[in-house]
Amino acid sequence: MAIAKAERLMNLALCLLGTGRPLSKRELRTSIEAYIEAGTEDSFNRMFERDKDDLRELGMVIETVESVDGDTGYVARRDSNRLPPVTLDAEEAAALGLAAKVWQQARLAGAASGALQKLRAAGMPLASETEISALEPRIPTGEAAFEPLMIACRDRRPVTFAYRRSNAAQAHTRQVEPWALECWRGHWYLAGWDRERQDRRVFRLSRITGPVRSRSGTFTSEVPDQVAVREAVAEWAGENPTSQARIRLRTGAGYPLRARATVVRGHDESWDELEIPYGHGLGAWLAEFGPDVVVLEPAELRADVVDRLRAVAKG
Known part of the structure; x- marks a missing residue:
């Protein structure tokens, strides 16, 4: 869920829970910042109805009542929305x-x-x-840009930063409305709206050079309810599959590959044969499984994986 929508739902829930009487749509619209900025009355009504339905799907009990002056009011009574005691084993x-x-x-x-x-x-x-202490999982956040971008996503603040593309010799300034951060394959990515290009973009944090600066003003584009960072990275990196690859996978290994496979059949007691979607970047992923994977075809993918494994062995 995008940070903007999560924040909006939380504010609505707090308003409905925090008063001892039903609140009208008019009162809610003037109390919640996202509703104030909604624009037209129709936009607000659609947003409010979606939010109300989402809260109910999450288990919140919201009552609809008629007030004295005839307006429809909404309230979430505390006794109806009290959680049971939390116990953990x-x-x-x-x-x-x-x-x-x-x-x-x-x-x-x-x-x-x-x-x-x-x-x-x-x-x-x-x-x-x-x-x-033996198990200490960590989300790698070594990039200096992570913290200011996380705050900018939370506060919905536009930012500027210098960004060097993988095929560019120099960095260029980007003006971005940040939506969400996500870690994928060991790297952090920012999804947002690029003001200069007037389109959504994904930026790899390790390619941000210099400080991230916050700008004044509000977003000019609507934040999507769902920001599919990984799918966008795969799309813009050319990782969408264009054909099928055939590999041999050691029995009992490579469960992520099995989940992605379109065909899985047994080869012998030690190996299975899989067909998986083949696109740019698959070679690097297959190399991570080391001796548990043997690429059968296509030939260029097999050569790519062999070259990567030889480079690791030399290192």
Whole structure:
């Protein structure tokens, strides 16, 4: 879900829960920033109806009542929306502890640490640091651009930065309305609206040179409800499949490849044969599976994977 919509739903939920009386559409529109900026009355009505339905699908009980002056009002009573006591067993508590450590390198580390402290204070059986030290998953956030872009996505603030494309010798300034950040194949990407090109774009954070600067003003384009960062990266990198590749995969290995395969058939006790969509970038992915994968065809893909594995062996 895009940050803008999540923020809008949260604000609507807080408004409906925070008052002791039903609120009319007019009152909600003048209380929530996204509704104030909605433009026409029709745009607001469509947005509000979608948001109300989304909250109900998430389990929120929203009542529709008639007020004294005849207007329709909406209210979410606390007694109807109270969650039961949260209880965690040892395995679930350990999973939360690991999840909190994922963000220890980023700005969310403080919030994660605070959440763990509250759970400990409530008597939850959280594992100690030494107990989970063997498993310390981390979201890599080494790029300096990550934190300012994360804040800009949250606050819906336009930004400017110098960006060098993979095939360019020099960086150029980009003016972007940031939508969402996502990590894919070990790299962070930003999806947003490129003002100069008047189109959606995806930027790899490691190619941002220099500081990210926040700009004044509001977004000029509508933030999509869903931002498919990975699909956009694959599309613009030319990774959309154009044909089929045939590979041999060791039995019991390569589950991501099996999930992507269009055909899986047994070859012998040790190997299976798969057909998978073939596009740009597949060679690098297959090389990650090392000796568990043998490329049968096409020949250029086989050569690509062999070259990559030889380079790794020499290194």
